[in-house]
Amino acid sequence: MAKYQIFPVTPFEQNCTIFWNEATMHGGIVDPGGDIARIESFLSEKGITLDKILVTHGHLDHAGAVAALARAHGIPIIGPHIDDKFWIDGMPEQAKQYGFDAAEAFDADEWLTHGKTVEVAGISFDVLHCPGHTPGHVVFFQAEDRIAMVGDVLFKGSVGRTDFPKGDYQQLVNSITQNLWPLGEDVTFIPGHGPTSTFGYERKTNPFVSDMVVG
Secondary structure (H helix, E strand, O other), X not given: OEEEEEEEEOOOOEEEEEEEEXXXXXXXXXXXXXXXXXXXXXXXXXXXXXXXXXXXOOOHHHHOOHHHHHHHHOOOEEOOOHHHHHHHHOHHHHHHHHOOOOOOOOOOOEOOOOOOEEEEOOEEEEEEEOOOOOOOOEEEEEOOOOEXXXXXXXXXXXXXXXXXXXXXXXXXXXXXXXXXXXXXXOOEEEEOEOOOEEHHHHHHHOOOOOHHHHO
């Protein structure tokens, strides 16, 4: 079983997640949007060696520190889907616009597609392409621990915005109901912002994608 630690980073309080294999103390990080000093301090304190960076989508608060962290640790960048490359290429300008620390654009070492499997430190993740919030958004699902890292697709009581360039509300709803719900109601998900929840709870209560709303 993997261990996880969630760090809200950047002024947008984005949930960056560090996970690791307790037997080897190797692991990975999902969506390091910023606050590298805090991330490095935790890694040093726990004695964790990062092997890979996983990226759900190309928005600044999720990917702003990816290039710097990859360079510092000499590790590959995995994801998102290539359809988010235009967002990643625009991050330096976004950082100026929102008053963030400088952010570098990057090319992923591996652009992901639906159905791929990503292995990090002996921990396997299934990749689900879940467009709608952004066209290249992906979700990482760890089947053994029943945990999904869903970025900005789904939140406790809400869903991701679709008013950004190339966003699509119906596409987002389809991504949730067709790709996420079949994984099981017992799955706990780590959203890009806010508290964790389960797919089962959201199917019962979420005002945007509950079974009562979407039928």
